[in-house]
Amino acid sequence: MPQPWEPMLHETDHQLLQQAAAGGTAALGLLYDRYGRLVFSVALRISGERGSAEEITQDVFLRLWRYADRYNPAHGTLVAWMLTITQRRAIDELRSRHYGSKRREVELPEALPLAGGDHAQQAQLRTDVQQALAELPTAQREVIEGVFFGGLSRQELAQRMGSPLPTIHTRLRLAMEKLRVLLGDEAP
Amino acid sequence: MEDTIIPPPCPDPHCDQIAVLLATAALGGALDGDEQTRVLGYVTTCSGCRRRLEGFARVAQALPLSVSEAEPSPALRERIMRAGAQSGPRRQPLRPARPPRRGVFTGALIAMALLLAIFIGQQQLRLQQQAVQLGQQQTTLVQQQQQTARNRALVIAAFGNADSREARLTAAQGDSVASGRVLISPGAAAVVVYAKELPPLAAGRVYQVWLQGEGVLRAVGTFQPDQNDRAWALLQTAAPLPKPEAIFISDEPAPGSTAPIGPELLRASFP
Numbered sequence: 001m002p003q004p005w006e007p008m009l010h011e012t013d014h015q016l017l018q019q020a021a022a023g024g025t026a027a028l029g030l031l032y033d034r035y036g037r038l039v040f041s042v043a044l045r046i047s048g049e050r051g052s053a054e055e056i057t058q059d060v061f062l063r064l065w066r067y068a069d070r071y072n073p074a075h076g077t078l079v080a081w082m083l084t085i086t087q088r089r090a091i092d093e094l095r096s097r098h099y100g101s102k103r104r105e106v107e108l109p110e111a112l113p114l115a116g117g118d119h120a121q122q123a124q125l126r127t128d129v130q131q132a133l134a135e136l137p138t139a140q141r142e143v144i145e146g147v148f149f150g151g152l153s154r155q156e157l158a159q160r161m162g163s164p165l166p167t168i169h170t171r172l173r174l175a176m177e178k179l180r181v182l183l184g185d186e187a188p
Numbered sequence: 189m190e191d192t193i194i195p196p197p198c199p200d201p202h203c204d205q206i207a208v209l210l211a212t213a214a215l216g217g218a219l220d221g222d223e224q225t226r227v228l229g230y231v232t233t234c235s236g237c238r239r240r241l242e243g244f245a246r247v248a249q250a251l252p253l254s255v256s257e258a259e260p261s262p263a264l265r266e267r268i269m270r271a272g273a274q275s276g277p278r279r280q281p282l283r284p285a286r287p288p289r290r291g292v293f294t295g296a297l298i299a300m301a302l303l304l305a306i307f308i309g310q311q312q313l314r315l316q317q318q319a320v321q322l323g324q325q326q327t328t329l330v331q332q333q334q335q336t337a338r339n340r341a342l343v344i345a346a347f348g349n350a351d352s353r354e355a356r357l358t359a360a361q362g363d364s365v366a367s368g369r370v371l372i373s374p375g376a377a378a379v380v381v382y383a384k385e386l387p388p389l390a391a392g393r394v395y396q397v398w399l400q401g402e403g404v405l406r407a408v409g410t411f412q413p414d415q416n417d418r419a420w421a422l423l424q425t426a427a428p429l430p431k432p433e434a435i436f437i438s439d440e441p442a443p444g445s446t447a448p449i450g451p452e453l454l455r456a457s458f459p
Contacts, residue, residue: 083252126253185243
């Protein structure tokens with residue numbers, strides 16, 4: 001017997017979001033089925049703790065629902081928007097846990113990140129970015145990961161890596177320029 | 189040994205320094221107040237920096253996809269569904285899906301909006317904190333928030349206009365080290381100025397921005413530098429601006445002059 005949510009399987013993210021925002025919990029569940037694992041994985045990568053990661057994931061999906069009017073589909077994919085929120089939320093949690101800084105209310109991005117694309121294109125992007133990171137020299141990759149996944153400032157990275165700050169700056173700049181090219185961005 | 193990549197040519201001698209700050213901003217890293225002013229200044233007045241930021245933002249967007257996948261507990265889904273059901277339906281409708289706007293500055297708009305969402309949000313937070321400390325009323329906080337939102341909308345509108353033009357400001361006096369950049373959108377009646385190392389102002393003086401074009405000279409607005417002698421100013425006039433031939437900055441008595449009477453400090457020409 002077909003389930004009531006089965007017709008929704010083929011609906012777009014925005015259509016599901018509209019239904020979830022109108023009180024459709026089945027649609028919220030489907031959005032979670034699509035992206036919950038990825039959101040959780042990013043949260044876990046940053047926070048390092050399953051309990052925190054689940055809390056962050058729950059927070060992200062509930063924010064998605066409450067502030068769905070901030071999402072502008074003209075600017076990019078829903079998943080990109082969600083992952084931006086996830087990264088900020090998780091970094092904030094990490095810093096408040098490790099450095100004792102007061103947890104701030106994470107401002108929701110009104111302007112969206114840039115990528116579009118369907119699930120197949122995102123799968124390709126996943127392969128591309130994993131490969132691109134693997135091609136970076138170790139020290140450059142550590143700087144990127146330290147800032148993005150570790151929430152470390154450039155000064156903290158310099159201390160941790162035992163390198164002068166200008167060296168960290170150079171690694172950061174070179175790494176981002178290389179990633180930009182490897183991920184298909186045209187040089188100016 | 190670390191490999192190298194030859195960066196694209198950039199006309200500005202501070203390009204590499206700005207690239208580090210742009211990369212940090214795109215990755216969500218911390219920038220202090222002075223660095224934020226510098227980034228805002230370059231991104232709002234340099235198309236090369238905007239393209240770079242856009243490219244870095246694409247990288248940052250892809251990075252989350254690099255993580256190894258992990259499975260949350262089955263109970264998480266149920267908790268989210270229950271919490272959603274308890275929240276009830278929204279009252280505001282979602283905005284409809286529209287195709288992306290195509291225009292000269294579409295990518296730059298998004299890059300700018302991304303940056304502004306970070307910086308102006310942080311500025312707003314600082315203003316709020318200051319207001320709380322000063323015991324200011326809620327109405328003042330609301331006014332500040334509204335001004336912040338207007339600033340954001342104005343800069344985005346300025347970029348969205350096909351008439352937007354940018355230029356480098358150079359010192360009018362030979363021994364001055366002052367420099368800067370300017371973006372003007374006549375249609376949006378907006379001018380964005382980024383300037384640094386201006387000669388210090390005497391008490392009761394301001395820097396004033398002037399526009400020459402189509403046979404007229406218009407006063408655009410005034411600004412003050414921050415404690416690092418940098419200035420990022422967003423100026424809007426009541427009426428559309430003429431097509432610019434030149435923009436210059438002079439040292440004038442506060443609150444500004446109806447015609448320039450003080451020394452000219454910086455000038456940009458628009459051929």
